[in-house]
Structures are given as structure tokens and as C-alpha cells.
Amino acid sequence: xxxxxxxxxxxxSVHSRIGELFESxxxxxxxxxxxxxxxxxxxxxxxxxxxxxxxxxxxxxxxxEIARQIVGSGELSDVHTLMLADSxxxxxxxxxxxxxxxxxxxxxxxxxxxxxATRAVARGEAxxxxxxxxxxxxxxxxxxxxxxxxxxxxxWSELTPREREVVSLAALGLDNKAISSRLVVSHFxxxxxxxxxxxxxxxxxxxxxxxxxxxxxxxxxxxxx
Numbered sequence: 001x002x003x004x005x006x007x008x009x010x011x012x013s014v015h016s017r018i019g020e021l022f023e024s025x026x027x028x029x030x031x032x033x034x035x036x037x038x039x040x041x042x043x044x045x046x047x048x049x050x051x052x053x054x055x056x057x058x059x060x061x062x063x064x065e066i067a068r069q070i071v072g073s074g075e076l077s078d079v080h081t082l083m084l085a086d087s088x089x090x091x092x093x094x095x096x097x098x099x100x101x102x103x104x105x106x107x108x109x110x111x112x113x114x115x116x117a118t119r120a121v122a123r124g125e126a127x128x129x130x131x132x133x134x135x136x137x138x139x140x141x142x143x144x145x146x147x148x149x150x151x152x153x154x155x156w157s158e159l160t161p162r163e164r165e166v167v168s169l170a171a172l173g174l175d176n177k178a179i180s181s182r183l184v185v186s187h188f189x190x191x192x193x194x195x196x197x198x199x200x201x202x203x204x205x206x207x208x209x210x211x212x213x214x215x216x217x218x219x220x221x222x223x224x225x
Contacts, residue, residue: 008040010080035058068099070136081121084109
């Protein structure tokens with residue numbers, strides 16, 4: 001199945017770069033691109049693409065409003081949206097998610113990241129960049145693992161190398177099945193590592209565990225995944 005993608009808003013330079021990135025993906029087809037927000041919304045109604053990549057800083061109508069008009073239209077209920085922004089600033093991320101988009105990436109994301117994010121959004125899944133995820137989790141869990149930097153480092157040092165690897169992948173949005181496939185271990189083994197890490201860090205949910213992985217810098221230390 002070929003995913004039909006529409007580029008909404010943003011300059012021609014951004015459209016050209018994305019077009020070049022998608023050339024290596026045989027399951028992607030860019031059906032249209034428009035710099036104007038108004039024109040973008042019109043094209044989405046006319047062409048009904050599978051995914052709309054929305055540039056946050058669009059001409060005449062910003063990306064958040066473009067997303068709201070698409071997501072809020074009953075005629076476009078099966079069209080999925082992914083926001084591209086210059087950076088993952090708090091207002092950009094939260095504004096985008098409040099508009100109903102399924103994903104958020106920085107516009108200079110690597111080609112494989114953008115392609116995978118588009119596929120994930122087309123499946124109805126959410127996909128956030130590590131920076132956007134940290135922004136959201138900081139809002140959800142602002143006060144956790146209180147203590148000095150040395151205390152927090154000591155807690156993380158209690159995790160085994162495999163436990164740190166598993167929770168880092170979880171923090172990048174992979175579920176247990178995907179982690180087990182990536183590491184070539186059983187689903188039960190992944191679940192065990194997650195449970196042990198939660199116990200060692202004294203957190204009560206997977207969401208809290210993921211929040212602390214990002215806040216600790218563990219993902220960044222691993223090169224962002």
C-alpha cells in the first residue's frame with residue numbers, strides 16, 4: 001500500500017527537502033504541496049491524502065489552525081496529521097498536540113525518522129521526537145526523583161546495562177513487542193527489565209519511568225536513540 005502524503009504550509013525549500021527524503025521510500029507518494037495554509041486545507045479536502053505533514057510556520061494560517069481545520073472536519077476523519085516545526089519549544093509542542101495532530105517532529109529530522117513517523121501516524125499511532133516527548137512529560141510529571149544530581153546518578157547506576165537499554169528504547173516510544181524484536185529477546189524478558197527498573201527507581205507507572213529516562217538525559221547520552 002502506498003501512503004499518499006500532502007505537504008501543508010512551509011516554504012518550497014522544506015517541501016523540496018522532504019520530497020528528496022521520501023524518494024527512498026517506495027511506499028510514500030507526495031500528492032501535493034502548498035505554501036499557503038488556506039490552499040493546503042482546500043487541497044486536503046480535494047485530494048483526501050492519508051497523511052498531512054503540516055509546517056508550523058505557514059503563510060496566512062499557522063500550522064495549528066491548519067491542523068484544527070483538518071482534524072475538526074467530519075469529512076476528513078481518516079486523514080492523519082503530523083506537525084513539523086523549527087524546534088520543540090513548549091508552546092509549539094503543546095499547541096500542536098492540542099490541535100489534534102498525531103505526531104510532532106523538528107523539520108530537520110533525519111530521513112528515516114520522518115519516514116517512520118509518517119508510517120506510524122498513518123497507522124493511527126502517535127509519534128513524538130525525543131525533545132517533544134521531554135516537553136510533554138515535563139508538563140505531566142514536573143516533580144519526580146527529587147534529590148541532587150549525584151543522588152539521581154546513583155539511582156540510574158543501579159540499573160544493569162540491559163535495563164538501561166530497554167528503558168531507553170521505551171522512552172523513544174517503542175512498545176514491548178518492538179523492543180523485544182529490536183534486542184532479539186522475549187516479550188517476557190522485556191517486561192521483566194521494565195518492572196525491575198521501575199522498582200529500582202521507585203516509580204509506579206511506565207509513563208513515570210519514561211519521564212525520568214528523558215529527564216535524566218539517558219536518551220541523549222545514548223545519542224537520541
